[in-house]
Amino acid sequence: MSTTHQAASAAAAGSPLRVVLAAEALRFTWPGGKTPCIDIEAFRIAAGESVFLHGPSGCGKSTLLSLLAGVLVADEGRVMLLGHDWSQLSGTQRDRSRVAHVGYIFQQFNLLPYLSVLDNVLLPCRFSARREAQASRNGNSRAEAEHLLDQMGLDRNLWKRQALQLSVGQQQRVAAARALIGQPEVVIADEPTSALDEDRREAFLDVLLTACVENHSALVFVSHDQRIAQRFARHVLLPEINRAATSAMAVDA
Template identity: 50%
Template sequence: MRALHVENLTFTWPGSEKATLRIPNLSLAQGERNFLFGPSGCGKSTLLSAITGVVDVSPGAILVANNDVGALNGGARDRFRVDHIGIIFQVFNLIPWLSALENVLLPCTFSKCRLARAGEDPAKTARKLLDELGLSDTSLLCKPASELSVGQQQRVAAARALIGKPDLILADEPTSALDEAAKAAFVGLLARECAEAGSALLFVSHDRSLEHHFDRSVDFVALNGGAA
């Protein structure tokens, strides 16, 4: 099974004259870690929105864990996303009033698949993930997410993406707010945790200093029919 298969994908934002996405082929094997790089505005986030089904694509263009994202309707698409995909956004999209631990456990609340794969005691799994990602101070775990530093929130977002071992983890420039040392350390930890969970990782960035952490690098502009 491939974690991700994209074939003949085209997507044009409403009102735009030019297609933002024109991708002939992109595949990620199960557990593969892929670094997708390209300049600002080239369409990287749009591709992630297409993979998660946030924007509509034609049936057959995107398969995640062998499921055709474009063939799913709204509710089924939302369930599919939480069952199979962990997402780490540029801004981490944590629920500010929930604690760090509650934020990490959210996918298990919405998805029976993720709950079933989160171990016998999901809260213990959440604490273990946070500890491995460098958030080991237990006094922080019950604090509302809004009271955590950017680096701490980033670790919570990564643990939330990883819990319940989704087939695919999408990371959209999650290191842009960090200094060089913190950035490299975080990406190293994320890559290791994905390997442990068996989750494929598609990490999107313009910062090529990070690419040595990955199995493969892809130039988004070359991939996307040479469109800039």
């Protein structure tokens, strides 16, 4: 069942979708900045929802993702993950909560260059008992990592290689497998298809969207590629909700 059909079915049945990620009165200014780059009154994402987040360069997309994932902490307002306010947690607590509940595909991938492909995918399981338990439900976490890499179309002869030996497109697929392992409640993806050709891009999206539906994971997906927007149930143009981005959109137009 597609994410759109899933949401429609829940609405028709009268069952409310559980909010897993929420921003309220959110404001953030980079150190040394004079004005906020993020000014959002409200933004909520439900379990199982797929969100295509787009907008011109400089409107705050990557910054918002970092705030949603607790990598950055807001100056004002709050971001709630599963009902917990990131700003009320210590740095160590945020790191633990993120690895347990959030799969993050960073724009620069953030793979550990000297670890093997398999060991990079397994990192969330090494640092989170929850992710390890979820990944081991049908066997063991290594088997789940191998299954995800197979789905991503990464040749098996690459799995024992160090991450630094891979092409950019191959690294993107490893980063996606790492984000999905252990069924996190939220998956955040920052331009994850930028280095993939059309066939690889479509196959990648098939795996990502199917996994999020099956795991009932919320997906926040940032991309400039409007060709793939139709595959997502909800579209958000960031300058429409980020009052600080109005000038950026005007300059880009």
